[in-house]
Amino acid sequence: MTPSSRLAAILDLLTEVESAPRPADAVTSAFFRARRHIDDQDRGAMLETLYAILRHRARLGWWLSRQGRAETARGRLLAWLALGERKGPDQVARLFPTPLSAADSALVTALHGSALDHAEMPEPVRLECPDWALEPLRRRFGADFAAEMAATLVAPPLDLRVNPVKTSRDQALRGLSRLGLRAEPMALSPLGIRLPDRISLALLPGLKSGEIEIQDEGSQLVAHLVEAKPGERVVDFCAGAGGKTLALAAQMQNRGHLVACDVNEARLKRCAERLRKAGLHNVETRVLASETDKWVKRHKGGYDRVLIDAPCSGTGTWRRNPDARWRAPDLGLSALMALQARILASAARLVRPGGRLVYATCSVLVEENEAQVAAFLAAHPGFALLPLGEAFPPLQALGDHLSLTPKAHGTDGFFAAILTRQA
Structure with missing residues (x-):
């Protein structure tokens, strides 16, 4: 592709990402499936530009507003070329796939020579932090808030x-x-x-x-803490598309019985496809009507290990999914936390006496993590917290819970707590 045609494709892709309700990775996958003529090199360059724009969305929007421009895909791309790639007005005019209007030319001229950051930017804009998560993240990180947020803006390995x-x-x-x-x-x-x-x-x-x-290292560690053994009966209660299910089935060496549950049938079908490709055949997929499906009651106390990878705010995945920070949880944070508590209480019924329950999220918010575990233990005295070091000595320094962040550990943000049911 020529530079101009590549920019045209980036503009089309950015427009689709901003207008679709689906996550950016799902939109980009569908976009490239429909355009198989785009080779790997051009695809990689397009994705790099797209995700750079998504990572700098608040700052680009601030500059557009400062220049009296609406926050559109075209405006963001023009602002990125001027501020992120430091291209001059003449370069932008030559490269852009359609002629620049007078307003476009005025925008790139006004932005030429400026840096992405500006002294007058509010801190949440400079750190790309959405309003809905600002106070919970400040409570979580305290003096490290700015450094932790900056780490979410770095592309992951x-x-x-x-x-x-x-x-x-x-x-x-x-x-x-x-x-x-x-x-x-x-x-x-x-x-x-x-x-x-x-x-x-x-x-x-x-x-x-x-x-x-x-699979991110943090996600791998969550699955590792389940410590599913060959021959055991195991449940992945919120399996989704099966990333952790695959890891658990491999731990079990294809021996025993693993049930992958979810309320979304389409995700479970994707999980089954991945299991077949991986040569793993000890897994049953089961669609649940809700977290309190009758299947749970019928199998009370029937499993050695249960993993709950609970639906969450996704604040730990922002460096990998930069568009996710601008989508507040559909239910709202309070309703999401209530759902997590119901899932934890319901799935805990599946654990046999002496068995293990692992509660995990890809969130860094205390409200979804430590607070949920503390409330569950207070309401369920038959369960106790197992310190990380006892389950996996290399993690002993992390304390009682697995709590990972991009800045501190070089992983996505993950939380996990190991709970054992008293014999």
Whole structure:
């Protein structure tokens, strides 16, 4: 693609992302499926520009408002070219796929030579923090609020999890090295591999064969804390598309019974497809009508391990899904927390005496994490908190809960608490 045609495609993609109710990754996947003529190099360059604009959305919007412009996809792209890529008015005019209007030319001329940050920007704008999450995040991080928010604006590396049913981490590392890729074993996840450089996923044949999966190190650690063993009965209560289900099934070495539950049938179908590709066949998928589905009551006390990857605000995923920060939880934070409490209380019924319950979120908010666990333990004296160090000694320094952030740990933001049912 020429630079101009690439910008035209970026503008089309950005327009779709901003107008669709779906997450950006779902929109981009559909966009490129419909345009298979776009090669990997152009696709990578387009995605890099798109996600840069999404990561700087508040600041770009502030500059547009300062210049009296509406916050449109065209305006954001013009502002990014001037502020983010530091292109002059003549360069923008030559590259842009359609002629610039007088207002467009005035905008890029006014922005030329300015930096993205400005001394007059309010702190939430400079840190790209939405109003709905501002106070909860300030309570969570205190003096570290600005540094933690800045870490969410850095693009994450590519994290992989090895499927031990098909290969080992050493074998996978050797295979990546033969492909000329720089890869390193993760410090905490025993099955994790990190690729620090941007690459095309087409360069990873292991993704098609099921030998490796894309999974953030924090998510891998959450699954690891379940410690599902071969021959056990295990439930992944909010399985979704199955990222952690795959990890649990591999832990069980295809022996035992794993039930992947969710209220969304389409997500569970995607989960089943991924399980087949990975060579994992000890999993049953089950659609639930709600968190209190009759199936839960019928199987009370019937499982050794239960994982609850609860629906949450997603504040821990912002560096990976920058568009998510501008979508407040559909239910509102208070209603979402009430749902989490109901899910936790209901799924806990499945745990046998002496069994393990892991409650997890991809949130960094205390209200969704530590506060939920404390309230559950107060209402359910038959459960006790198991400190991380007892379950997984390498995490002993983290204290009683797994609480990860991009700044402190180089992962997405994840929380997990291990609860055991008294025998």
